[in-house]
Amino acid sequence: MHPSIVIREVVSQDKRYVLPPGAGSDAVHTAPTYGYAVCVLRTDRSEEGVGLAFTLGTGNPLVCEAIRHLAGKLVGQEIHALMAGFGRIFRTLADDAAYRWLGPHKGVVHLALAAITNACFDLWAKAHQVPLWKLLNDLSPEALLDAIDISYLEDVLPRAEALGILTQRDATRKDAEQILRTGYRGYDTSVGWFEYSDGQIRDNVRRAMDAGFTAMKLKVGSKDAGRDIRRAMLVREVAGDTATIMLDANQQWSLPDAIRICSALQPMNPYWIEEPTHPDDVQAHRTLADAIAPLRIALGEHVPNRVLFKNYLQTGAMSFNQADAVRVGGVAEYIAISLLSRKFNIPMVPHVGDMGQIHQHLVLFNHIRVGHEALFLEYIPHLRDHFVHPARVTGGFYQVPQEPGLSAALR
């Protein structure tokens, strides 16, 4: 079997990166810094586990302190033994008696749990000397469920039903594995950051299409809805009728505004409207979904945990599930959300707070192992030089990562 690897030390790191002018800007953030609170698990061998939570930099000290507090319990644990029952450990960390009050299961303490959980899964995959997607795809249904926590989902996804999804899929997944030869389609988010000029957007759309992308995104949510509409029409004009164009309002609209502006945006035929209003407002999204159909809603980058995702799915308030493994409680909770979303037939299209490093693994798991449709994965290149193994996107497709672990190690 695989040799034992014991966690000896937990280190948290505050990483921040300045972006090029305009890059990353949206209706909330005019000049963001990207940042990660990083959990590093040092071991008695050369392997170390590295997990990320995405922040915008300034919040890193809070998340880093929470990582140190929570992850202390992992010191001394052997990784294979730990991960064989990680679902229980996850719940223990999520319900830490002192920190639970600060959430529960949301905000700073849950971002810390994301980084810790991701570091554990990274180390587990490295211990098997395989990339994360392969580790997850090769685990038995029982072992996979033992590694995650599906409490509070009992009413819609009891364990037997989750097992059923995985077991059934295992019998039919062969065809889906051909995606390991083609790679996973990407879409380009960097054509239309909020602060980019019309001229920049025009150039970026052309460049994206030349690079093989057929899908791309524009930031809207301006106080001036006229600007949003004009720029959306511009992207459509340059990209042509067959391009897939998504619009992202970054939560800036009230429900009445969202209904009004989405209707005005319909003529440019957006593929989805992303985060039209407040991310906690399941009912507003439900009402909006009815009001703007057939235009569909994508959201999830600010939804903190599986319980709120359950509510979104139960009410039919989302059409695309953008859960982010560096926002929810890491890979473990992401898997629970993927299973839940499968049950409701809502495709997973991750937000890439990790710049697609971890999610390039998770989309392969979603498609091959859970049976989600392979749509496309967001691509944002601004931090690629900072990763040890940056995601490789060629001809518009993510190439299948081969390095052991979940590819989150930073230079």
Next chain:
Amino acid sequence: MHPSIVIREVVSQDKRYVLPPGAGSDAVHTAPTYGYAVCVLRTDRSEEGVGLAFTLGTGNPLVCEAIRHLAGKLVGQEIHALMAGFGRIFRTLADDAAYRWLGPHKGVVHLALAAITNACFDLWAKAHQVPLWKLLNDLSPEALLDAIDISYLEDVLPRAEALGILTQRDATRKDAEQILRTGYRGYDTSVGWFEYSDGQIRDNVRRAMDAGFTAMKLKVGSKDAGRDIRRAMLVREVAGDTATIMLDANQQWSLPDAIRICSALQPMNPYWIEEPTHPDDVQAHRTLADAIAPLRIALGEHVPNRVLFKNYLQTGAMSFNQADAVRVGGVAEYIAISLLSRKFNIPMVPHVGDMGQIHQHLVLFNHIRVGHEALFLEYIPHLRDHFVHPARVTGGFYQVPQEPGLSAALR
């Protein structure tokens, strides 16, 4: 007019208090420490604003750091000018570009906003030399709405409708003001902490009734439902048929468990079941409410903001609104939630993370100014010696506080 008071410095304080054995224990916390992250606004005069966020101690450094970061913007501001447009300031702080990602509007950063907001309202009331309840009850409807942020409520509570609630009430509130003579009824939470023995509970129930309380609470949510049921029957037996007895499960049940155990608890005729399951799970509470009627659900101590409260109210998933001004974004967001709850005819029965110091003011506002029914206010005496002006509860009634401000200053 009132003299100018300018904020000169923001200080955050980490306050922790050890409780007597068993006190404060529930199904999650066997031996809690109570703690506050305190925001102190020092000024160019003798008055200072003091605001609390409730934590369980260990999380204080996180919240205190977030207070320092967010409240820096208040230095140099004059309190009357600040509060005349506090709704806008609140939104600016809640949407701080660097911290918003860590929520939004939940968790550590929102607890920090609670402490800051409460300190501003405390200073404002002190500047008027009146207790908070009197300040709020005497503000014009417009001034009150300018001091709060009702964005993301437009679909159910547009400003004109909120104004209407206040204006209508002003014409009819005289009768309600007699509560200023009687005081506000309290209920005793400390009879039935989770770790108390049956004997202690028996004694505490008798002592509570002797002290004039007619309503009291028992902690349930045990892994052993039989223990919960037995102890609930015990409280009923000692307190008698006419006592009002509430049960609190502290989120420990899955939905199927909640349905099953609530049914078994019905024979002791509980007044409400509190926090039966996960506080983000609006749909589960909605389903449960139907399944266990006429038993009603109380919740809110872990609901982070007005948007989630809106969802609870819209779906009819709560019968008692336990919003806590030291959890949501302070007094400002509490007022928004109170108006919202009034629209849906759901009474406010605050959770007292502040031990009733601030909420003794807010219930008077809820009843007199907003028109909520005066039910009762939770009473927990364990920290009373630590406050400069501890709430006075005699004969089971909170006495109306007369000191200027919101009574949160700690010794």
